[in-house]
Amino acid sequence: MGALARDIARGGTSAGSAQAINGSVATALTAAGTTISDALDLNATVNVIGTCASGAGVQLYSMQVGDEMEVYNGGANQCLVYPDSATIAINQMGVGNGITLAVNTGAKFRKVSSTAIIAFLSA
Numbered sequence: 001m002g003a004l005a006r007d008i009a010r011g012g013t014s015a016g017s018a019q020a021i022n023g024s025v026a027t028a029l030t031a032a033g034t035t036i037s038d039a040l041d042l043n044a045t046v047n048v049i050g051t052c053a054s055g056a057g058v059q060l061y062s063m064q065v066g067d068e069m070e071v072y073n074g075g076a077n078q079c080l081v082y083p084d085s086a087t088i089a090i091n092q093m094g095v096g097n098g099i100t101l102a103v104n105t106g107a108k109f110r111k112v113s114s115t116a117i118i119a120f121l122s123a
Contacts, residue, residue: 031056036082036096046070052079057098060084063111072106090117
């Protein structure tokens with residue numbers, strides 16, 4: 001669960017470190033490609049897709065077990081979100097397959113093992 005950087009800083013952590021603890025945000029991203037190998041590589045903790053052509057997708061960053069990423073699809077089309085490797089599965093999907101993220105929908109992804117990521121989808 002995230003926190004406001006100012007609240008972390010109140011505990012004695014420097015402002016820069018507090019911001020780093022919360023992670024980075026990338027906005028106005030454009031999904032690309034149609035497979036795990038050519039999808040847009042995500043690099044931020046929180047990723048906001050602004051444009052997603054039909055069939056396009058994004059690929060999660062290479063996470064450590066326990067890491068989380070968030071993806072929000074603000075584009076006009078569904079967007080595929082692929083795992084960080086072709087040997088990893090998201091939820092019930094087969095390894096290397098993407099899950100569909102509907103328009104105006106977000107998801108939190110948590111890597112729970114070397115072969116599995118679980119996704120929590122918004123309404």
